Amino acid sequence: MSLLNISNLTMQFGGLVAVSDFNLELKQGKIAGLIGPNGSGKTTVFNVITGFYKPTQGNLFLDGKEITNLTPDRITAMGLTRIFQNSRVFRDLSVFDNVMIGHHIRMRSSPVAAVLRTPGYSAHEKRAIDQTMLLLEQLDLAVHVNEKAGALPYGLQRKLEVARALSTEPKVLLLDEPATGLSSEEKDEMIDFILKVRQDYGLTILLIEHHMRVVMGICEEISVLNYGKTIATGNPVEIQSNQAVIDAYLGEG
Amino acid sequence: MFRLPTRSTMLSWGLAAVLLLLAYIGESALDDYVIRILNMWGIYVILVTSFDLVYGITGQFSLAHAGLAAIGAYTVSLLTLPPDAKLMSFLLQAPHPLISNAQWPLLPALLLGGVLAALVGFMIGAPALRLHGDYLLIVTFGFSEIIRLFLINIPSITNGAMGLKGVPYLSGLRWTVAAVILAVFLTNRLITSSYGRALKCVREDEIAAEAVGVNLYRHKTLAFVFSSFFVGIAGGLFAEILGTVDPNTFRPALTYAVITMAILGGLKSLTGGVIAAGIYTVMSELLRTVEAPRMIFSYNFPGLPGLRQLAFAVMLLVLILFAQRGLMGSNEFSWDWLLSRFKRPGTKKEGGEA
Numbered sequence: 001m002s003l004l005n006i007s008n009l010t011m012q013f014g015g016l017v018a019v020s021d022f023n024l025e026l027k028q029g030k031i032a033g034l035i036g037p038n039g040s041g042k043t044t045v046f047n048v049i050t051g052f053y054k055p056t057q058g059n060l061f062l063d064g065k066e067i068t069n070l071t072p073d074r075i076t077a078m079g080l081t082r083i084f085q086n087s088r089v090f091r092d093l094s095v096f097d098n099v100m101i102g103h104h105i106r107m108r109s110s111p112v113a114a115v116l117r118t119p120g121y122s123a124h125e126k127r128a129i130d131q132t133m134l135l136l137e138q139l140d141l142a143v144h145v146n147e148k149a150g151a152l153p154y155g156l157q158r159k160l161e162v163a164r165a166l167s168t169e170p171k172v173l174l175l176d177e178p179a180t181g182l183s184s185e186e187k188d189e190m191i192d193f194i195l196k197v198r199q200d201y202g203l204t205i206l207l208i209e210h211h212m213r214v215v216m217g218i219c220e221e222i223s224v225l226n227y228g229k230t231i232a233t234g235n236p237v238e239i240q241s242n243q244a245v246i247d248a249y250l251g252e253g
Numbered sequence: 254m255f256r257l258p259t260r261s262t263m264l265s266w267g268l269a270a271v272l273l274l275l276a277y278i279g280e281s282a283l284d285d286y287v288i289r290i291l292n293m294w295g296i297y298v299i300l301v302t303s304f305d306l307v308y309g310i311t312g313q314f315s316l317a318h319a320g321l322a323a324i325g326a327y328t329v330s331l332l333t334l335p336p337d338a339k340l341m342s343f344l345l346q347a348p349h350p351l352i353s354n355a356q357w358p359l360l361p362a363l364l365l366g367g368v369l370a371a372l373v374g375f376m377i378g379a380p381a382l383r384l385h386g387d388y389l390l391i392v393t394f395g396f397s398e399i400i401r402l403f404l405i406n407i408p409s410i411t412n413g414a415m416g417l418k419g420v421p422y423l424s425g426l427r428w429t430v431a432a433v434i435l436a437v438f439l440t441n442r443l444i445t446s447s448y449g450r451a452l453k454c455v456r457e458d459e460i461a462a463e464a465v466g467v468n469l470y471r472h473k474t475l476a477f478v479f480s481s482f483f484v485g486i487a488g489g490l491f492a493e494i495l496g497t498v499d500p501n502t503f504r505p506a507l508t509y510a511v512i513t514m515a516i517l518g519g520l521k522s523l524t525g526g527v528i529a530a531g532i533y534t535v536m537s538e539l540l541r542t543v544e545a546p547r548m549i550f551s552y553n554f555p556g557l558p559g560l561r562q563l564a565f566a567v568m569l570l571v572l573i574l575f576a577q578r579g580l581m582g583s584n585e586f587s588w589d590w591l592l593s594r595f596k597r598p599g600t601k602k603e604g605g606e607a
Contacts (some may be wrong), residue, residue, distance in 0.1 A: 050464065076466035088461040090454050092583075097450055104451050105466030111475055114446035115439055125447060168466050 003028045003204050004049075004080070004172050009058030011044050011228075018044045019228045022058070024206075026172065031198060031205040033219030035239075037248060040225040042208045043085060046174050049206075050082050051075045063171065077105045082174035083161040085208075091150025095141060096132060098149050098160055102167025103128035132167065138200065139163050139193075155186045159193060166201060175207045179214045191217055216240070224248065261588040269434045276430040288426055290534055292494045295429035297530035299436045299487035300511045302523055303480035306440050309520030309583075310449065311476040312456030314390045316508050317377055320397030321481050323404060323503035324373050325366035325488030327411055330420045330498045331355065332362040338419040342412050349409045359423040363432075363489045370485020371478050373400065378477035382470060397508065405500045416499025424493040432490060436483045437523055441585075443479060444523075452476050506562075513565055516572055518579050525581030533565075540564050 004026040011019040019041040026032050034042050047053045049060060051072040060068050067075050075081075090098050107114075109121035136142040141163055144152060149160055158178055165173055178194065179187045191214055198205055209215045215222065216236045224232040224239060226248040232239060239245055279288065300318060307315050331339075331352050339348050347353070357365075381392040404411045411417070443449050451472050454462040459469055492498045514533045518525025543564065546556040572579065 052460070052463075071468070072463040073466045073468045076464060081466070082464055084461065084464070088458050088464075090457040090461065092457055093450075093453055097453070100447075101450050101454050101462075101465050101467070104447050107447050111443065111446075111448050111479070114448050115442045117442070117446075121446070128447070164465055 002026055003063055004206070005061040006045075006049065007059050009045070009048060009060070010056045011041070011048055011053060012056040017228055019048070019225070022223075022225075022228075022230055024223060026204055026206060028204055029202065030221060031194075031207060031219050033215045033222040034206060034208045034225065035210070035215055035222060036225035039227075040248075041228040042225055043176060044228075045225070046082060046176055046206075046208065049075075049174060050080065073105070076168050076170070079169070079171035080174070081165045081168050081170045081172075083158070083165055083176060083178060085176040085180070087154065087157040087161060089149040089152075089157050089160050089164070091148065093149055094146050095136070095149055095152070095160060096145045098164050099132045099135060099141075099167045100128055102164055102169075103131065105168055135163055135167060139166075139197075155182055155189070158182070158190065162193070162197060166197065170203065172204045172206065175205060175209075177208055177210060179209060179211050187211060187214060190214070194218060264588045265438075269438075272430050272434065273427060276425075276427040280426050283426075289494065290538060291426055292424075292429045292490070294531050294534040295426075295433045296487050296491050296494070297511070297514060297534055298433050298527050299483050299490075301514045301518065301526035301530050302436050302440050303483045303487070304511050304515045305518075305520060305523055305526050306444070306452075306480045307476050309515065309522070310444055310456060311452040311473060313382060313473055313477065314386070314393075315381075315477065316390055316394040316505065317374070317397045317481075318484055318511050319503040319505055319507040320400030321370045321374055321484040322488030322491060322507065323400055323500070324370040325363075325485030326492035326498050326503070327404060327417075327488075328366035328369050328485070329359070329362045329489030330417045330492045331410070332357040332365065333359060333421055333423055333493075334417060334419065335421065338421075339417075341419065342415070342417050344415070345413075346408050348412075352410060359428070359493070363428075363486055366489035367482040367485040370488065371482040374481025374484075375474065375478050378474050378481075382473040382477060394505065394508075397503075397505065401500050401503050404503075411500075414500060416497055416501075418497045420492050420496050420498060422493060422496060424490055428493075429490055432486055436486070437527065440479075440483070441523055448472070448475065510565075513569055516569065516579055519581035519583065520579065521583035522579070522581035522585055524584070524586040525579055528580055536564070537561055 002025040004024065006022060006024040009019060009022040010017065022045060024032070034045060036042055044053065048055045051067070051070050051074070054069055059066065062075070062078055062080050065078065067078060067080070090101070107124060109118060109124060113121045133142065136145055139159060141156070141160060144156065149157065152160060162178070175194070179190045182190055194205065195218060197203065207215070207219060219236060222234065222236060222239045223230055224245050231244045231248060232242045234242065279291070300322065304318060307313050332355050334342070335356055336354050339353055377393060377396045381389055381396065384392055405414050444452070451462070451467045454465070454467055455469055455472055463469055495502065510533065514529040515526060517532065518527070518529030540561040544556050544558050544560045547554055
């Protein structure tokens with residue numbers, strides 16, 4: 001049984017078919033990649049999976065439960081979240097608060113209970129604080145705990161976004177170009193970071209990335225999109241030698 | 254390591270007790286004019302605090318304050334007016350039987366005023382908070398005016414455009430101070446809770462907030478209803494102090510005054526709001542002289558009502574040009590900060606436990 005199952009997904013904006021008949025089966029613990037030239041519909045697929053777009057057609061299942069028309073916050077609560085193409089940390093909030101917010105979805109106390117600081121609320125808050133500090137330490141972000149997220153260097157902001165996503169306790173994590181905008185050295189660091197996080201937190205990952213070294217280095221399965229159509233699927237070796245993929249990237253020769 | 258019931262909390266409770274005691278003494282010791290100014294300050298503090306929560310913290314620009322305050326003001330006036338005083342007000346039309354004989358004590362009347370304002374706040378917020386930015390602003394502005402026009406057009410309950418006179422002065426400085434303490438304390442508690450963090454995330458980035466599991470609509474509505482409750486309370490206290498209520502009191506100008514104070518204090522700072530409300534109240538009293546008729550070079554200038562607003566407009570311009578973060582930005586008063594500077598005079602009050 002696959003953890004994330006997407007069947008016959010089509011996303012249309014007016015007359016434009018951004019993604020057509022996209023299928024994906026993501027097994028527990030795998031890292032899959034989604035690649036393709038600019039404008040091929042990769043981020044659209046992400047936006048549909050995470051509930052920001054309602055698909056024109058198709059069904060999505062997370063761990064056997066349908067998530068097709070749910071809102072993003074519900075989907076996150078069910079165990080699937082993402083990081084964005086451009087850093088979307090909460091810039092004006094501290095690193096600590098950025099990670100703490102992930103625990104809010106498991107908040108069972110009402111706002112009134114929160115204002116009154118009932119024992120139930122305080123227990124949740126204390127647990128969230130402990131787990132946040134632990135997570136920040138594990139990801140080497142603890143030294144920045146009181147800094148504003150917007151003041152961090154870009155590489156750390158990307159890490160913080162992953163940390164924030166982890167605090168929602170996801171089963172599936174969608175990474176939209178995690179290495180873009182990073183220096184070559186930071187890219188290597190990011191690869192190690194993703195592999196470590198996946199190992200430590202037992203994550204299943206779907207990754208969009210342009211940088212081939214990153215994709216080929218960590219993905220076990222790859223889907224290639226071009227103009228919204230899936231033109232190839234397979235492991236990195238197969239993809240690298242696939243004629244359709246080479247044509248899509250380099251133009252037909 | 255982040256929030257313990259410590260010295261700060263004790264000091265906050267102590268300060269609250271001292272303020273209440275001062276209010277109690279001040280009631281008989283101070284003259285009416287000063288009491289009135291202090292009362293106005295308190296009411297403005299509540300209004301600014303609730304505006305800060307909705308705009309500064311949650312990022313939803315709402316112009317519904319005046320209308321929501323009117324709900325509280327009318328509720329309190331109608332419920333506390335003695336039946337014979339109602340008959341004196343309602344000259345054109347007899348009051349509706351539902352209210353003609355009502356005479357409640359102040360506390361339940363105030364609370365009902367708050368609850369009704371919260372309810373109306375929910376009715377406005379439920380549809381309007383699906384909108385963003387300018388659209389939200391226009392719709393809430395519209396609702397605020399609709400409330401006012403509605404009040405004019407149900408004369409059997411509100412006495413229409415003539416308003417209500419002779420609202421008994423049941424409150425007083427201690428009521429205002431108690432309401433201020435409660436509003437600032439509870440709002441601060443909300444802001445520093447897990448829900449408050451979620452509200453700030455909504456302000457910072459709605460898309461990212463949704464991606465980390467924050468239900469945008471629920472949280473925006475929460476902030477709006479919470480703030481509306483206190484706007485209703487402030488409106489009720491306002492009616493008590495004015496002694497009369499009429500729809501013109503709740504024109505958009507009241508909302509603009511609140512926004513001016515909020516910007517002056519720093520939109521994200523409750524402390525700033527407390528200080529700015531004080532400055533605004535005192536300034537608008539001092540500037541009364543500007544509007545008085547006077548002789549300048551043997552020419553008799555007549556008084557120009559509304560000239561005060563010009564001064565506030567200039568202040569607002571200067572703020573926007575040179576000090577966008579206002580007096581306090583997003584900083585809050587904290588006891589640790591105060592104690593670290595020893596006896597530094599000047600800073601007034603705030604129920605925070607930073």
